[in-house]
Amino acid sequence: MPKQLFIKTFGCQMNELDTEKIAGTLSDLGYSLTDSPDKADMVILNTCSVREKAEYKCYSDLGRLRELKKENPDLIIGVGGCVAQQEGERIVEKAPYVDMVFGTDNISDIPKLLGTSRGKPRNKVSTGRRRAKYAGNVSGEVNIPIKRSNPVKAWVNIIDGCDKFCTFCVVPHTRGRERSRQPDDICREIRGLAAAGYKEVTLLGQNVDSYGKDLGGNAGLAGLLSMINYIPGIERIRFVTSHPADFSDRLIDAMTELPKVCEHLHLPLQSGSEEILERMKRNYTYKEYKDKIKRVREAIPDISITTDIITGFPGETDGDFNMTMDALMEIQYDGVFAFKYSKRPYTPARLYDRLVPSAVSKDRLDRVFELQNCITLLKNQACVGREFDILIEGNSKKDRGKLTGRTRTNKIVHITKRDGISTGDMLKVRITSATRASLTGEVG
Ligand code: SF4
Structure with a gap:
């Protein structure tokens, strides 16, 4: 046994x-x-x-x-x-x-x-x-056997660590400085995945937009995406997480031109206040962030955009927080991952004064969710009646009679099980109803 x-x-x-x-x-x-x-x-x-x-x-x-x-x-x-x-x-x-x-x-x-x-x-x-x-085995991860949890979509690590040192974040201290994997090694892994029947890959890193800076040359993430785009068998490519300071026009061009790159972008904003962004050492202003969102939406009108928000960062006033709420209204994200600020070891922000009481951070967090839930619901409801390509990922976790898949824009879609449809199928599905968390559809 x-x-x-x-x-x-x-x-x-x-x-x-x-x-x-x-x-x-x-x-x-x-x-x-x-x-x-x-x-x-x-x-x-x-x-x-x-x-x-x-x-x-x-x-x-x-x-x-x-x-x-x-x-x-x-x-x-x-x-x-x-x-x-x-x-x-x-x-x-x-x-x-x-x-x-x-x-x-x-x-x-x-x-x-x-x-x-x-x-x-x-x-x-x-x-x-x-x-x-x-x-000293900082790159000892490469040939580790991987027991994948899903038979059609796989995560592929392209870069470890982070050089950004945002003042609230412990990651550069736990995962170390940026180390990109060689493109040949990544493509070899993805060709192996394609041969094993995988159809979708998500390229992973704390800051994927920094990919390749430590390797010399200037191919970067855009170059890597073009190489992966030509791997037969792979039908969808995603990447996460992008950093607003590094997210480039070149990458927008790659997303527009490469047919396998999906129309979804996760671009963490963290705060809508210039002062708080500065204290977080995020290296962009809200205006610069907004301009990038505008450019990506002009190039890919149907793109879905998600973000991360922190409430109650030290020094965040009601006015700063209201700027974050204004940003949510202005940008109209498809989804938001939001958290209360918490003090982490080694980070500069742990020494900052003007701490925001936990109850205030919690109240602000609730208000972010309240607003964003409405926006997400409206966005999902706008999908009703439209047809999407869905990659079936497996059985629904909540309903044994249903299968679950995703749109290219990363929205979850449930369809009723029926003979001849199985995991890994790519189907045209017409959306019949929507909640905040998911869509329901019928095979067209
Ligand atoms: S928040 Fe992201 S970009 Fe900033 S230090 Fe942490 S991992 Fe790096």
Whole structure:
């Protein structure tokens, strides 16, 4: 009987991809995935430290796993991801029942860590972070086996780390400086995905618009997109996350000209106030941001645009916040990911004064959601009666009688199951109804 592995993933798509790498690595060691920690021989928390809440949740989950380990002393507990990278051995000090800790660049070290963790006293567990320094393996991720969670769409990492050092963000401290993968290596991976039946790839990085700056030459993300566009079998290409300061006209041209590049852009604004953007060290003004949105909408009128917003950044006055609300009204995003500001270690903003009380940040966050929910609903309702190309991604999570797919603009669409339609099919679907979260349609 294969050993059972449960992985809980926090945070962004980069972490989702890391989870697939952890699952692939452990699959080679005889583990298969289970959906319940109670049935597991090994539980891994793949952590995120972008927000304090995610870090807090990691420690509260560890508390629950401690109880599980009392019932099953053979249970192996691992902690990976950004909190592991940031905290290192402090995790073992706080939770001595943890068997292994590995940073974001140390997934390939898991077999070694497992080899050492079983025979050692629990307070002497090796940490991936220490090994990373020892091995200096910042690009050791490339050939890690990946157990993909979806059979038709795949994440492909193109750049690790970030050089931007926004004043609120811990990522450059956990994932390090920018390191682009070689284009040949990325294309080889994508050709392999196409041969295995994958139809869609999403290129991932903390700042994909910076892709290639460290490789010399000037092909950048636009050049990489053109290469991938010619790979037979791949029908859709997405990329995330873009940075407004680096998002270029050249990239807009590539999105316009390359037929496989989808009409969706995630461009984090964070705040509509020039002063707050300056304090965040985002390196663009709201006016510059708006001009880029205007240009991309002129070039690709049907594009859907999503963003990230932070409420309650230190110094954010009612007036600053109202500028963010004005920006939401003005830009009319298709969707917004919004969060309350939380103080992160190593970041300059942790030392800023003029803190915004948590209740005020929460109230502002609620107001962002309230407004954006209306805008998103109206945008989705405008799709009713129109026909879209949908890539079927699998069964609906909520309704066994339905299949779920996405438009090129990244909107979720449910259709009723019927013979002859299966995962991986590309269909023309007419939208019949819409909610804020998704669309429902009929095959045309
Ligand atoms: S661009 Fe800013 S927010 Fe994004 S990962 Fe880099 S430092 Fe963090």
